[in-house]
Each structure stands twice: as structure tokens, then as C-alpha cells.
Amino acid sequence: AKQLHGRKRPFRAQDLARLMYDTSLAPIQVVQKWRGEDNEGQAENIEEDSDDEFFKKAKREDDDLTEDRTVPLFNYEALEEKWSDLDAIKDLKTRFANVHLGDDEE
């Protein structure tokens, strides 16, 4: 636990409560911060800021193209890989009623 102390732990409820209502952050930034993914992104950003205007424009345009979704976007190849794994299935089995763990193919 001591080793972890230096690093900020991601996914803490208090952090999200604080970040969520920070009006200076866009929702996507909140999510990234909460996940602890922003560290690498920050370094990249500084580099990009010194870049010319052109690239920044393109990036914003990308934001504009994203639409609201009800079904999340999934990478189906990754999903297939994940759920072909028997261990993952086994973990998920706790979420299913009347699963007979015995009569499985294994």
C-alpha cells in the first residue's frame, strides 16, 4: 500500500465527485482523469500545443463528428478475443443464475 501511495489511485469515488462538477473540464476529460489516463496525454498535449494551428483544428473537428450514442461503440475483435477466453467466461458465470459448472466443455 505504501508503494501505491505516491501514485494517485484511479477510480476513486471522491475524485469523481470532485471532477464531475468542475466546470472547466469537458466530460471526456473528466473520464480520462478519473481513469488516470491523462498523464501520458498531458505530455503529448504540450508537444502538440507548439505545433501549428492546423492540427488542432483537425482535432476539434473530430470532436464535432462524434455523435450521441445509446449503444456504446465496441471493438468487436477485442470483445471476441476476450469472451473466447474460458477464464473470462468463468468469472462472468457468477453473474448468471442456474449455471451448471460441471457439465461444461473444457
Place this chain on the structure above:
Amino acid sequence: MSGGTTEFVRLTGHRAFAQRLVLATLTGRPVHISKIRSSSPTNPGLASHEISFLRLLEAVTNGTSLQISYSGTTITYHPGLITGSVAGLGASAGDIIEHTVPAGCARGVTYFLIHLALLAPFAKAHMNVRMSGPGVITSATDAGDISIDSFRTAILPLYGLFGILPARIELRVLQRSCSGGGGGAVEMRFASQIRLPKTLHLNRTPGRVRRIRGVAYSTGVPASNNSRMIYSAREVLNPLVSDINIAAQYDKAPRGGPDSKNNKGGIGFGLCLVAETNSEGVIYSADLTSPSSGGVVPEDMGKKCAYQLLEIISQGGCTSWAASSTVLTLMAMGSEDVGRLRMGRDVLGSEEVIGLAKDLKSFGCSSWGLRQIDQSDENMTDYVVSVKGSGVGNVGRKIS
């Protein structure tokens, strides 16, 4: 209502557009949204589905006024009263509001219905709307809309948790259609108007998946696609659940598409899977449809949809991604009591949910409280969100 001093809620961006307008209408606060796709060189401003949604809002309310700037990148919206379908007020044929979605609308009909259903419990009269026209797509879409079947089986039952009887909500699919053409027709009769939604406490275990239901639909393509999708989906799901029942629905291609001479629009196939758990009100759904460009095999679709369902189940919590905005909005509109909802980490930590929290706050609702469940357990990644209702309720019902 606000007595001259109109204080706009100022928001930017095109995200969650319909969601924001619904919140504005429910709370009765005028809203000013700017920078709608302002940096897009090809299609700036409001998209056709958003314009269509505005027209729908105008039809079900009384006294709504809105101004859109020339470029369509800025809009001011003054909400009116939610009247529902009153004869003589927009409702043309009998007691039903006809809403025609023009061609070129890429979003599914659930894009409209999910948000319309949020307004409907707070309407003065019954909310009966028939959606038709060349832009109505009843299937799921590539743009990320759920299919009408998921909407009926995974979203509408959730209204029961708030004291809004699902038995009094009727959803009829008159004509199915798939993306790329439209031409469908859907009728929603929402006869369950209430004073205030009940406070929801969905903070206990999400339960275990007890059964899986689903609908496979083929519209204008051979019905054998249905059985092929069902077969491959069952291959994935059979080891996990014994009670699986997926219905097959075959329809002819919709008539009167955008190009009626050479009508190839609106055909395709898709699959919707709904997992019900043994704890009440916890429903997970997955949706997948063939892209309008074609070129997919039904077996792949079935498999992918099943994997999507597994992923959504594994995200945990008592509400799936698709249903979270509905549940959270109704919670925030409820009586002034704290309701609790258990959510998975990936659902809570998504852009949409965070955005909703921000929007609710800017519309004057109280902030959410967050608490992690059982921090000692590493695998436990669920959170309990406490939402205090704002007691907005139904303005029209207060008199009676």
C-alpha cells in the same frame, strides 16, 4: 412562467442535444446552446434528426418558442407546457400526433422515443404519437441507436420502477425498417401520466441473469438470416444460460422509401438481445444491426451481439449504458428524496453519464453523491450514486 427575467441556461456543443432539451422542458428553464458543430466545415449546425426532434417537441408542448441562428449553430429554446396529445393542439387524426421524419435522418426512431418517453409521464394528457415517414428507422442503427425491440423490452419496463405503469404504455410497430432507407412507422401511446415519479432504490445486488430474450429481425431480406443469427448467438450464450428465447421477425421491405421507383432502402437485418436478472428492474440489452452498406454475415452479427451482451453484463451495476440516462433523469425529476442507484464503473465513468450529471446540475438539480461499494474487494467496481429528486413533477397534474 419565469416572469420576464429569463435566465438562460447556457450550454455549448452538440452532444446530448435532445437530452438537454428534455431537461429544459422538464425543469421549465430556457436554454441557450451555442457552438453546435461550429467547427465542422461540411455540415455545421443542427443535423436533420435534431431539427426533427425540435418539431416533435413543439408538437407535444404548448407555448414552446425557439430561435435558431442562420448557420444553425446557436439555438435558444423557451420550453412550454408539456400537453401531450390534446385534440386541436397538434393532434390531427383523432387523439394522435402524427410526426413525419423526413428522409436523410440517419438516427433510429428510438432516438426520438427515448427522449419523448421521458417527457410523457409529465404530460397533461395522454401522449400518443405516431412516427412515420421516410426517415423512420425501427432497427438499431450504426449511429448507435437501440432497436425498437430493445426500447420496448429493456427501457419501457424501467418506468414501472418509478410508478409509471408499463401496462399503460403501448408501443406498436406498424412497419419495420432498417437503416439506410427508413420508411417505418411506429405508434407510441403513453397513457400513464403521474404526479411525481417514485424514489428509486436500486442499490442492492444487481442479481444474476436468469433468462435471455431477444428479437432477430429481417426486413426485406431472406428470413433465413434470422435463424442464422439466432444460431450463432446461442452458440455463445447457451453454456451460460439455459433459458434463451429469441424470436424471429420477418417483414417485407417498407414501401414509400426515399426513392420509391428503385426502392432498396430500409432493408437489412439485426438482432436485439435482452438479459433479465432475478432482481427486479435490472435489465441489460445489446443491439446490433447490419450496416446499410451491407457485406456482413448473419453468423458474425449474432456472435458479435452475444459478445456485446456479455460485455454489458460484465460491466455490472443495476443499469446498462443504454438505460442509464433514462433512469438517472427520472430519478432527478422525482420527489425531494434521495434515491440510490448502483452503477458499474464503466457505465458511471462514461462521457455520457458525466455529461448528464453536469447538465442536470446546470438545470438546477442537485449534485450526485457517490460512494464505492465495499472498497476492500478489488473486483468490486460498482458505485452507488445517490440522486436527490428535484420535485419538479407534473405541472399539469398539480391542479387535479
